[in-house]
Amino acid sequence: MIDDLLDRMTLEEQVSLLSGADFWTTVPVERLGIPKIKVTDGPNGARGAGSLVAGVHSACFPVAIALGATWNPALVERMGVAIAGQAKSKGASVLLAPTVNIHRSGLNGRNFECYSEDPMLTAELAVAYIQGVQGQGIAATIKHFVGNESEIERQTMSSDIDERALREIYLLPFEKAVKRAGVMAVMSSYNRLNGTYTSEHPWLLTEVLRDEWGFDGIVMSDWFGSHSTATSVNAGLDLEMPGPARDRGEKLVAAVRNGEVKPETVRAAAGRILKLLEYVGAFESAPDLAEHALDLPEDRALIRQLGAEGAVLLKNDGILPLNKAGLGHVAVLGPNAAEARVMGGGSAQIAAHYRISPLEGIREALLNANSIRHAVGCRNNRLINLFSGDIRVEYFKARSLAGLPVVAEPAHVGEFFWFDLPSTELDPSDFSARMTTSYVPAESGEHVFGMTNAGLAKLYVDGRLVVNGFDGWTRGDNYFGTANVEQRQGIHLEAGRRYQVVVEYCSSATMEEGINITAVRFGVEKPLGEQDMAEAVETARNADVALLFVGRDGQWDTEGLDLPDMRLPGRQEELIEKVAAVNANTVVILQTGGPVEMPWLGKVRAVLQMWYPGQELGHAVADVLFGDAEPGGRLPQTFPRHLSDNSAMIGDEAVYPGKDGHVRYAEGVFVGYRHHDNSGVEPLFPFGFGLGYTDFSWGKAQASAAQMALDGITVTVDVTNIGDRRGSELVQLYVRPLGSVVERPDKELRAFAKLKLAKGETARASLVVYPRDLSYFDVEAKAFRAAVGRYELLVAANAADIRSIVTIELAREWIGEVSDRLV
The missing domain is CATH 2.60.120.260 (Galactose-binding domain-like)
Structure with a gap:
């Protein structure tokens, strides 16, 4: 059918498909019965065509870093299914999600919108999300391809990344999304890659994406992120967004007429647009673009579950979970207590059905509102409170x-x-x-x-x-x-x-x-002052427990700007210090889109990181605090002690935030925990870290073979819940090469399994590693290479807690082509 349509289309009609009609829809060709379809922003909801701050209400799910903290692809896939339903409620056929850029600096304004510092964890969650979305007939769009790890001058900045780092770190989530999930759309980033805009980068869009990986979907620009006519089309950019056409339309027709663009190039791009329409069923039934709110009880329950599953307990001396029956006076304090900070800022914003604040959730959980005292203490907003x-x-x-x-x-x-x-x-x-x-x-x-x-x-x-x-x-x-x-x-x-x-x-x-x-x-x-700080301190003084809700909000964690530092904004650190000085039972609940420095850590009894977990925030945090749910999260990003401990913060502005239009990824493959391992800089909390409410014992890891085979090696370890309540444990597997001709990270995550166990229950984690998991990218050979020799398989609770080591042998050198299928 597609070839027949292309044969019947004029050049002008084919060209018309290669730009949007408006902000959210594609161009129809009514003469041939080709309908328009709508796209909608994600990734933590489906907004539809409304404003970033208004429009038809939608279900607000947790942000991506909170999903990264779940380490639970099956649950993320369920969210993908639910998000697809939300997209349909907005008349959309294409979801502009997921975002899979890497946590590089800790200051990226969109850090919250990305899953992890590790490409393997990012890839597994992205694949699950895409499979959930596309299994419902909605096309997913993986973004931003590639090198958009900062918001500073993002529309012109060149991310200068060597090919080895690209292949091993930054491209891997996209590669797996194409090869394993069959993602239907890729969005190019605003930035340049090694001097060339990604929207007109033939190596990236054609050589790597299409020729090597076999991608047959569409490539669209980020909004207003295309810069040329012939150059972008010839490089492999199919769809210029938004519309109406700026660099396409009559300009592209003229470029074909004068020989700058081949007619078959336009035909192929138009064919991919038609294939997308076919995939989403637009030819069978022209999409109804009308929008309505879809507020489902099952979505509410899933959001609440995801919120607890991604909550990371960073410190606990035994005060949590709190005993509801034993509580008298509870002080609920801080700028994020009565405000429901449910999402980050920028294009990820939606008009949520509702927002449950922590204060509301705690009041509902305790039933006795008279036992709760609330005070703000200080503000943390970047902008004046919205009218x-x-x-x-x-x-x-x-x-x-x-x-x-x-x-x-x-x-x-x-x-x-x-x-x-x-x-x-x-x-x-x-x-x-x-x-x-x-x-x-x-x-x-x-x-x-x-x-x-x-x-x-x-x-x-x-x-x-x-x-x-x-x-x-x-x-x-x-x-x-x-x-x-x-x-x-x-x-x-x-x-x-x-x-x-x-x-x-x-x-x-x-x-x-x-x-x-x-x-x-x-x-x-009205600005808060000393009286407000004093009120919060006095509220805490005689409380049985002081619950301090601090952090940031979507004005700080937002598309369009990076953070100025890794400290809590405003007077929040002072508030923590003063409250902890008068109440020995102080619990800090953090809401941020990434790591923060914690000079006050030793003065509080517990720290719980809640991220931005969606509209059920208050219920989810109450569930965790009072033990109705466990804190199931583990860190998807290293929390350094100081910003200067980050691999990008070496005191060279060319490395971060950038200089003269270029930001140089000088750390190469040594991002996140890889940097901490190889530099010996101890983090505040390591990658993969998180506490729970029960205890586990681990058996010794066993490997299915001593030598690596093409079909991989399976490592198993038995884990027993020896505590007094149900809980989850995360088993991580890292690979460490014992000797290498090139500099490599000390260890790299290659597999993980999350186990949920009842009291006294034992389960077996099975983790599979393949030859490519032993490899590095050989730039000269243009292939992944694993050298002959010994490798350690490290079974760990987190990047700093190795529980068992299995040594295996690779008897013959392994070479993996960039076009090889991924398991």
Whole structure:
């Protein structure tokens, strides 16, 4: 059928398929019955075509690092199935997920959106996710291909990575997604790879992806991430997104006419688009693009289970789990206690069905709300608290706010991110809007108004210009680098008085190459001070236990900017120190998208890392704290003691964050625990680490053979739950070469098994390693090579806790071609 359609299509029609129609849909060819399909952002939900901050509600699942912490591919596959159902509820046929870039620096703004520092763990979880999604007839899109490990100057930065590191670390998740999961779509990254944009990189998109790995799906650009016509098409980029066409359309037709692009190149790319439509069933039944909310009890239960499964208990001197019956006064403290920090920021945001805060979850778990005392203590937000209330929004043609509004509509929060405007009469590049609302402060005193805008804006209070986001506007660090740095201004307000707040916005007069966004965000807050810190300390003083909810939120862990450091923002460390000084039973619950330094670690009894676990946050954290569920997570990323211990933080800006448009991956294959092993730098918490609520004994590991065979070696180890309750144990297998002609990591993860055992139960972990697991990439030979010799198979509880060692022999050198099938 596809060949027949291609034969009947004109060049112009074939070309039309190679750009989006708009932000979220492909171009139909009605003459031939070729429908349009919709794509939707993931990976922790399916947003649909709505704004990043509004739209039809969706189920909000845990972020990827929380999934990485589960070490549970079967559970992640179940999530993939559920996410596919959410995509269908938004009329989408393609999910823009998963994200499989590697945790390199610890500061990447999208660290939360990626699974792990280890490519093998990342690959196993990505394969499971893709299989879950695609098993339901929705196409998955693995991203960002490749080298997008930082958000700093990501649209132009060149990630300079040697081929060995690429093959062993950064490409492996993509390779397994293609060869094992049959992923249907790949998204190129914004950055350049070794000087060439990945969206026009023939070695990457054609030689490696298609010729070596056999990929037969589509390659799409990240949004506004394509830069050329003939160069990108010839390199292997099929679909330019979003639409309408910028570098395709008439430009591509002309490029074919003048011989810059061969007609068969366009035909092949159009054929891959048609194959995608066929895969998702678009020809059998034209997709219904309508969107609706799908709030299923089974999704709620799965999100809650995933939240506990990914929770990592980093420290516990026996205080956890808490005994509900024995608790009197419980202090629930910190900036993340009453706020439900359920997801990271950027394109992963969705409008969640609901958000359960830790405070709500604890109150529900304890039933006796009178026993709970709450205080904030300090803030941790990067931006001023978002305005919430009834807002009237009027839209005008042109940027002058003149005449009658074209349309008016209500809103309820002070953030507007316009993918689509509410009327076709409005031009996204030439419109204006007026937001009118009122604010009644609860307390008298200085309040701070803040605003950030992509476009130009002014904020007035009772007619007085308070925040000027118009004059002298320059790009800053918000909205993917398209908005200014948040502008702030303090003003004295009287409690109980109603103030009129008006924001006037107009779109930018010039549209630049790259991402173009129209957005504004405004907020107001009364700054917290010493009295608030003191209140939290006094609340903790006589409590049976002080539960401190600290960390970050989606303003810090977000697409578009990297973190400034690895410390808790604001006065949170001070809050921990002061609370721990008055309450010996202090438990810290962290919510971050990656590692943090913990100078206060020795002063608290327990530390629980919850990440951003989705809409069931409060229930999941209460389940773990009170022992209704165990903390099932293990670290998917090393937590260093200090930022300077990270392999990318060597004091050379060319290595991080980059210099003169290049960031050099000088550490090569020595990322994460590989770096800590080979440098001898002891981490705060090693890769794979996590505590539970029960104890296990391990037997001695046994290998099925002493010599490696083509079909691999199976290593088994018996594990017994010797504690007094059900729990899970993670068995990890690392390979260590005993002697090598090239520098190699001390050990590398090659297999793992997660066992769930009842009290007194014994189970056997079976871990299989294959010849490629012994290998390194030989750049000169363009192949994976395992040298003759001995190798140790290390059976471990984490990267620093080796429980058993089995030595095997490779009798003959093994060479693996890059095109070989993967098991």
